[in-house]
Each structure stands twice: as structure tokens, then as C-alpha cells.
Amino acid sequence: MDLKNVSLLLLVLFLLSCQEKSNNNSSPQTIVDLTYAFDSETIFWPTADGFKLDTVFVGENPKGFHYEANNFSTAEHGGTHLDAPVHFFAGRNTVDAVPLDRLMGQAALIDVSGKCANDPDYRVTKGDFIAWEKAHGYPVDDMIVLLRTGFGKYWPDRKKYMGTDERGEAAVAKLHFPGLHPEAAKWLVENRSIKAIGLDTPSIDAGQSQKFGSHVTLFEHNIPAFENLANLDKLPDSGFQVIALPMKIKGGSGAPLRVIALLK
Amino acid sequence: MDLKNVSLLLLVLFLLSCQEKSNNNSSPQTIVDLTYAFDSETIFWPTADGFKLDTVFVGENPKGFHYEANNFSTAEHGGTHLDAPVHFFAGRNTVDAVPLDRLMGQAALIDVSGKCANDPDYRVTKGDFIAWEKAHGYPVDDMIVLLRTGFGKYWPDRKKYMGTDERGEAAVAKLHFPGLHPEAAKWLVENRSIKAIGLDTPSIDAGQSQKFGSHVTLFEHNIPAFENLANLDKLPDSGFQVIALPMKIKGGSGAPLRVIALLK
Structure with a gap:
């Protein structure tokens, strides 16, 4: 083997080792937890039952070891949770039936926090999606789409986060927080094929919504x-993955969700 | 460039294209759901409260759209769930504090179903781990280790799955199902560095355990x-990943777990 061949062989080995390294480097990812913990302060809809943890036992067991365990009760729709399609549309998926491949994948973050800062009733438009797509050069097809309204910074202050800290039916009319415009939801289902959508407010429809048109569509x-x-x-606006695994409640209309983002 | 150099260059390009293909192919994965759904049949410890779903509303809303929602209550430790370290050791992690990188990663499946078929009290030994390691050529370090006892095939038949379908304190002595031998747990923590461990029975200690030594260790x-x-x-014995995301209960000793495997 002459010198040129040896150099080429070394080049092969070098390139392969680079590839291998870059493969290995892709695995240590940063994990961002997109989930609030459930406790007595967790925010629920004004009409819903909150989260309650009851201690069954905590302390030294007579057999000589430490033991602790609790029971809990909660409404399906509170804290960080998944709305299953059946929540607002008869015959659609219950939470246990949502396909897992809808809950994992590449994600897009549409940042409308600037627009929401002075308008707690802001509704995300078709134009907001198109602006993201133009900036990135590809559509949001097959992606999990997250809307950042900036309202997450108010958690767990109910009054700031959702417009009222009152409870009960009368409080619903006082809700103010951003959401997705029903026309934008219509545009999304007719023109794009997204896996799932999420946001940093209590509901995909804005607080002042009466007909929950984005949910329904x-x-x-x-x-x-x-x-x-x-x-x-804590997320960039592209180039990350989301994994969202809800508690598997048979026939549930929703469930507590543990949801994370993986950043390279 | 002579012919030999051209061949070597083609070899470089071929090998690189093979690597690239194998990278691309790694993306469409098979997802296996390792989670039982929660319903009134879900198996809990004989002394624990079971899962209860209460309908809040289901049907046509006066505003003209379908709506349904539920409340639920449950013990932390039932169905497919995570035991947080604080469940059996004071001062260790509560469920919300378990680091996410312990809950995701490469997995090993130790299949002891043959040994458990005729011995419902079988306890997985250090030898079972070493046999897997010898067969695969590497230790279970940094992995999520799953023990397959084969008892999953009995779910949701309580009597077959856990040895008794009775409830209450007196039923505990009648529990029969396989688990991890406390000596094997000791060997694991002293000689290996695993991320987490899981199995297809109600408890990491076998049904006849009195002191829950594997839990404690x-x-x-x-x-x-x-x-x-x-x-x-449905899993191979190596070459797959596990992602296990528990409900984030503040201070919880455990929680419902949604857990999946990703197969290439």
C-alpha cells in the first residue's frame, strides 16, 4: 500500500470516527421538564375540584423500616394536563386511546409573548403560524406545536395567570388569558397536519371564549x-423534541400529563 | 488519482452513506406501551384504595357542544406505577424529585419467566444478572433494568397474578408472585450503577417478602x-430504550406511571 493509499485509509478512519463521535454526542441531551408539580396550590378551572393528597402512613413501620404512602384525588383537567379529543367532541379519542406517536416528536415553539404582554385576551392567529414557518423555511406538519404566551411567568398566582382567583360558575366570565383563535384552529386542521398542540395557559381557547371553538375544531x-x-x-423556537405521556385513564376525557422537551 | 485511490474513495463514500442511512433509519421506531390503563379492575395492593372515576358531566352542553369531564381518586401505588425512593427510605427522593435522566435510557430485559413458571415465589438472583451480562458482553451499568417474570400474562386476574383476590390486611400473607432477591439488590447497588428497575409483578420484593429488603436497599x-x-x-432482551414518566405529585411516595419502550 503506497503513501497515498495510507492517507486515504487514515481519512476513512478519521471520518468514521468523527461520525461515531457525533452520534455519541447526540445522546447527552438537555431535558427540560414542562410539567408543574401537583399540590394544593395547583391551578384548576374555577368550577373544578382541585388536587388533594391524603397521607395513608408515614414513619417507622413496626417491622423496622421507613414507610410512606398517600392517596390522592383530582379533576382530570387541572395543572399540567392533556385534553383528550372526547373532552369536547363525542366519539373521538379518550385519553388512553390517544396514539403514542402523536405525543412524541419534533416540536415548534410559536412565541407570541410580546403580543400577549399588553393583551391578556390575545388569540394566536394563522399569521403567527405562517410567520414561524417563513422564518424556519418549513411547515409545522407532523410536529407538536407549542404556543408561548408568556403567561407561565404568573404561575401559581391565579389572579395574574387566569384573570381571577375566584371560584365557582360566576368566576368563569372573569377569566382572562390568551389562547388559540378558533379561525387559526380551523386553518390548522384544514391546511396542516400537526400531531398535538400545547400552551402555557389553562385552556387552548382564550379565557373569554364562550363556545370553545378551538377545542371543538x-x-x-x-x-x-x-x-x-x-x-x-427555557425552549428555543425549533430544533427540539417533545415527549408527553399522560396518565392512562380508561375512558378518561383528560389526565395529568408529564411532558418534557429534549434539547440537543 | 489512480484506480486504487478511486476504489478507496468509493469505499469512504459507501461507508459514510451506510452510516448515514443507519442514522436515518433509527428515527421511525416501534413504540411499545408498557402501561396498564386505570379502571375499576386495576390491581392494587390488598390493603390499598383502588382507582375510582367519577363522571362530572357527559353530554350536550346548553351552549351546543359536546362536553365530558371526570374526577378520579386512587392510591399512589397501584396499576402501573413508580415507587419513589422515599416510599421505603426516609430522606430519599419523592416522586417529583426523581431526576428525569434516571427515567430514560437504554434498557436490559432479564427474562426469568422460565424459572417463575413453576415457582411463583421465585426471586431474581445475582446469577440472573450475570448470565445476561455474559450473553451480551457488557454490564447493566447506566441502564434501566426490566425483569420479566411472565406474570404479566395473568393480568387482570388477581388470584393468578398475585396469589389471592382477597382484600385487607389478612390477604397480605397470601400473596405469591416473583420479585428481586434482597441479596441481588445488595449486589446491584454495590457492584453496578443502574438507573432504575422494573418488573411485571405488583412489587419489586416477592409476594412472600416480610421485610421488603429489595425496596429498602x-x-x-x-x-x-x-x-x-x-x-x-413484546420486548427483546436488549437494544431498546425505556421512557418512564410518572405523574408529578409534589412530595409523593409514588405515582401512576406512563412508561413506554422504543424499539428500533
Whole structure:
């Protein structure tokens, strides 16, 4: 083997080792937890039951070891949770039936926090999606789409986060927080093929919504929604993955969700 | 460039294209759900409260759209769930504090179903781990280790799955199902560095355990356990990843777990 061949062989080995390294480097990812913990302060809809933890036992067991265990009760729709399509559309997926491949994948973050800063009733438009797509050069097809309204910074202050800290039916009219415009939901289902959508407010429809048009449109098309997401300010606007695994409640209309982002 | 150089260059390009293809092919993965759904049949410890779903509303809303929502209550430790280290060791991680990187990663499946078929009290030994390591040529360090006892095939038949379908304190002595031998747990924490461990029975200690030695040893070392895993018969014994995301209960000793495997 002459010198040129040896150099070429070394080049092969070098390039292969570079590839291998870059493969290995792709595995140590940064994990961002997009989930709020459930406790007595966790924010629920004004009409819903909150989260309650009851201690069954905590302390030294007579057999000589430490033991602790609890029971808990909660509404399906509170804290960081998944809305299953059946929540607002009869015959669509219950939470246990949402396909897992809808809950994992590449994600897009649409940052509308600037627009929401002075307008707590802001509704994300078709134009907001198109602006993101123009900036990135590709559509949001097959992606999990997250909307950052910036309202996450108010958690767990109910009054700031959702417009009122009152409870009960009368408080619903006082809700103010951003959401997705029903026309934008219609545009999404007719023109794009997204896996799921999520945001950092209590509901995919804005607080002042009466008819929950974004819920109805998305859920008719079996697109689930993630609500009360945490830490959206720690995400870039593209180039990350989301994994969202809800508690598997048979026939549930929603469930507590543990949701994370993987950043390279 | 002579012919030999051209061949070597083609070899470079061929090898690089092979690597690239194998990278691309790694993306469409098979997802296996290792989680049982929660319903009124879900198996809990004989002394624990079971899962209860209460309908809040289901039907046509006066505003003209379908709506349904539920409340639920449950013990932390039932169905497919995570045992947080604090469950059996004071001062160790609560479920919300278990680091996410312990809950995701390469996995090993130790299949002891042959040994358990005729011995419902079988306890997985150090030898079972070493046999897997010898067969695969590497230790279980930094991995999520799953034990397949084969008892998953009995779910949701309580009598077959856990030895008794009775409830209450007196039923505990009648529990029969396989688990991890406390000596093997000791060997694991002293000689290996695993991320987490899981199995297809109600408890990481076998049904006849009195002192829960495997729980205590693992949890002292902050190694969480996944219990009542489903579909372990659908996994190979190596070359797959596990992602296990528990409900984030502040201060919880455990929680419902949604856990999946990713197969290439």
C-alpha cells in the first residue's frame, strides 16, 4: 500500500470516527421538564375540584423500616394536563386511546409573548403560524406545536395567570388569558397536519371564549391539547423534541400529563 | 488519482452513506406501551384504595357542544406505577424529585419467566444478572433494568397474578408472585450503577417478602422501581430504550406511571 493509499485509509478512519463521535454526542441531551408539580396550590378551572393528597402512613413501620404512602384525588383537567379529543367532541379519542406517536416528536415553539404582554385576551392567529414557518423555511406538519404566551411567568398566582382567583360558575366570565383563535384552529386542521398542540395557559381557547371553538375544531380532528405547560421560556423556537405521556385513564376525557422537551 | 485511490474513495463514500442511512433509519421506531390503563379492575395492593372515576358531566352542553369531564381518586401505588425512593427510605427522593435522566435510557430485559413458571415465589438472583451480562458482553451499568417474570400474562386476574383476590390486611400473607432477591439488590447497588428497575409483578420484593429488603436497599441508593409493567413479552432482551414518566405529585411516595419502550 503506497503513501497515498495510507492517507486515504487514515481519512476513512478519521471520518468514521468523527461520525461515531457525533452520534455519541447526540445522546447527552438537555431535558427540560414542562410539567408543574401537583399540590394544593395547583391551578384548576374555577368550577373544578382541585388536587388533594391524603397521607395513608408515614414513619417507622413496626417491622423496622421507613414507610410512606398517600392517596390522592383530582379533576382530570387541572395543572399540567392533556385534553383528550372526547373532552369536547363525542366519539373521538379518550385519553388512553390517544396514539403514542402523536405525543412524541419534533416540536415548534410559536412565541407570541410580546403580543400577549399588553393583551391578556390575545388569540394566536394563522399569521403567527405562517410567520414561524417563513422564518424556519418549513411547515409545522407532523410536529407538536407549542404556543408561548408568556403567561407561565404568573404561575401559581391565579389572579395574574387566569384573570381571577375566584371560584365557582360566576368566576368563569372573569377569566382572562390568551389562547388559540378558533379561525387559526380551523386553518390548522384544514391546511396542516400537526400531531398535538400545547400552551402555557389553562385552556387552548382564550379565557373569554364562550363556545370553545378551538377545542371543538381540534378535537373533531383527534388532535389533543396540552394545557398549563411550564418552562416554555427555557425552549428555543425549533430544533427540539417533545415527549408527553399522560396518565392512562380508561375512558378518561383528560389526565395529568408529564411532558418534557429534549434539547440537543 | 489512480484506480486504487478511486476504489478507496468509493469505499469512504459507501461507508459514510451506510452510516448515514443507519442514522436515518433509527428515527421511525416501534413504540411499545408498557402501561396498564386505570379502571375499576386495576390491581392494587390488598390493603390499598383502588382507582375510582367519577363522571362530572357527559353530554350536550346548553351552549351546543359536546362536553365530558371526570374526577378520579386512587392510591399512589397501584396499576402501573413508580415507587419513589422515599416510599421505603426516609430522606430519599419523592416522586417529583426523581431526576428525569434516571427515567430514560437504554434498557436490559432479564427474562426469568422460565424459572417463575413453576415457582411463583421465585426471586431474581445475582446469577440472573450475570448470565445476561455474559450473553451480551457488557454490564447493566447506566441502564434501566426490566425483569420479566411472565406474570404479566395473568393480568387482570388477581388470584393468578398475585396469589389471592382477597382484600385487607389478612390477604397480605397470601400473596405469591416473583420479585428481586434482597441479596441481588445488595449486589446491584454495590457492584453496578443502574438507573432504575422494573418488573411485571405488583412489587419489586416477592409476594412472600416480610421485610421488603429489595425496596429498602434500592431506595437507600435512590434507585426507583416500576411495578405492574405491561407487555414485557413484546420486548427483546436488549437494544431498546425505556421512557418512564410518572405523574408529578409534589412530595409523593409514588405515582401512576406512563412508561413506554422504543424499539428500533
